Amino acid sequence: MTEHRPAVDIRWYTADDHAEWCRALDVGFLRLPSRENHEAVLEYRRRWVDPDRTMGAFDGPRCVATFNSQPQVLTVPGGATLVASGVTNVTVTSTHRRRGLLSRMMARELDRCRERGEPLAILDAAEYGIYGRYGYGPATSMVNFEVDVHRAALGSYAPPANGRLDLVDPAEFGKHAPEVHERFRLARHGVIARKAIWWQLVTGELVHPLKQWKDAFHVLYRNDSGQVDGFLTYHVEDEWADHRPQGVLHVQDLIGATPEAEAELWRYAVSVDWVAKVVAENRPPDDILPLLLGDARSARRTAAGDFLWLRPLDVPRLLSERTYGVADTLVLEVHDHMGYAQGRFLLDGGPDGATCAATTREPDLVLEVGTLGNLYLGDESTVRLAAVGRIEASDREALSRADVMFRTGRRPWCPDSF
Numbered sequence: 001m002t003e004h005r006p007a008v009d010i011r012w013y014t015a016d017d018h019a020e021w022c023r024a025l026d027v028g029f030l031r032l033p034s035r036e037n038h039e040a041v042l043e044y045r046r047r048w049v050d051p052d053r054t055m056g057a058f059d060g061p062r063c064v065a066t067f068n069s070q071p072q073v074l075t076v077p078g079g080a081t082l083v084a085s086g087v088t089n090v091t092v093t094s095t096h097r098r099r100g101l102l103s104r105m106m107a108r109e110l111d112r113c114r115e116r117g118e119p120l121a122i123l124d125a126a127e128y129g130i131y132g133r134y135g136y137g138p139a140t141s142m143v144n145f146e147v148d149v150h151r152a153a154l155g156s157y158a159p160p161a162n163g164r165l166d167l168v169d170p171a172e173f174g175k176h177a178p179e180v181h182e183r184f185r186l187a188r189h190g191v192i193a194r195k196a197i198w199w200q201l202v203t204g205e206l207v208h209p210l211k212q213w214k215d216a217f218h219v220l221y222r223n224d225s226g227q228v229d230g231f232l233t234y235h236v237e238d239e240w241a242d243h244r245p246q247g248v249l250h251v252q253d254l255i256g257a258t259p260e261a262e263a264e265l266w267r268y269a270v271s272v273d274w275v276a277k278v279v280a281e282n283r284p285p286d287d288i289l290p291l292l293l294g295d296a297r298s299a300r301r302t303a304a305g306d307f308l309w310l311r312p313l314d315v316p317r318l319l320s321e322r323t324y325g326v327a328d329t330l331v332l333e334v335h336d337h338m339g340y341a342q343g344r345f346l347l348d349g350g351p352d353g354a355t356c357a358a359t360t361r362e363p364d365l366v367l368e369v370g371t372l373g374n375l376y377l378g379d380e381s382t383v384r385l386a387a388v389g390r391i392e393a394s395d396r397e398a399l400s401r402a403d404v405m406f407r408t409g410r411r412p413w414c415p416d417s418f
């Protein structure tokens, strides 16, 4: 029988591919390619395309799949940072799905990660079922909140006992927020560094050519010595019903470099006049918000799920870069059908640091590489994973020891998509 399908060629992007690659990206994400402002859109997107980290699949001249990565700096438990390959812009055009194009692109990318010396890859998965097969595991979780302000039993609002809050314009915000975020991200595992472009988009210095710029309210929290320790960005839907205000305040970003800053910004957000509901998305699963309310149940969790997925590549490097809850040793046997993370490793770690190297000792725990991704930032329990057969342990005591080592006081949180 004649083969009617010519081979689809996967190759690294060149500048000549840009327009076609962007068209395929839109189609893959079910967006009709825009004819309006076409050149400006292409120019805007060039900022995100690093030719060495971008590939496309081509069926003749037609681009039918896109794949891209960016270096992302991730904080791990204990405060060390690692450069991860942040995979993004993954699409395969509907007519070319389920022929292995994603699998081919992913294999190329993971090989490149190893060549570049990146010890892990991370991504934010559109659907749960896509990336486990490539050795990724869900490593952080998220929660969306809706606060019914009238049920929150807040008491009367008082300005902060320590420090102060100021509403500022975007220029003032842009002067302080990046530095606050730097301190915050080094203190919270799971967070990724924000690039300059992030702040340009928030402050309106850079605007997507197809979007209309909409400003937001920006609040800074300063401590008693005048240092800015936190910020809040929000917008409000001004609604009224029966002659009464029913505004909805949407928290776009609430970041505290100290617990005081975080608490004061939340107290402010839930007590703005005319606001009946506060909506906050992609918050950490252990957010302090409910604990600040007289009635914690008024902060309803409207969605919860996995967020950042993590694919270990260099196990000794990963495990030796984080700290652990208690000082102990463990032998982990990691299975990886793609080969990168396969092996048996002796971890000797504690609150002050760790070492990890290949070993021939008998394993305490046997697990798949994606399960290690699941555990790495401290969001999962080894006992829970063993209960569903994802970890095999030499004995129950080894499982409990691993649990105490890997879990962290605050849960990891990745506030940003990329």
Ligand SMILES: CC(C)(COP(=O)(O)OP(=O)(O)OC[C@H]1O[C@@H](n2cnc3c(N)ncnc32)[C@H](O)[C@@H]1OP(=O)(O)O)[C@@H](O)C(=O)NCCC(=O)NCCS
Pocket: 028, 029, 090, 091, 092, 093, 096, 097, 098, 099, 100, 101, 102, 103, 104, 124, 125, 126, 127, 129, 130, 133
């Ligand atoms: C998700 C997507 C990239 C998959 O591309 P693809 O080329 O069809 O994937 P492959 O053919 O390489 O599939 C490899 C395997 O993954 C499975 N798979 C692919 N997409 C899946 C999905 N959404 N859910 C569950 N399994 C999926 C395939 O069935 C196949 O399984 P098999 O190896 O057991 O046969 C593509 O469907 C797509 O572009 N979807 C819309 C955009 C999107 O969600 N992108 C991801 C953004 S994070």
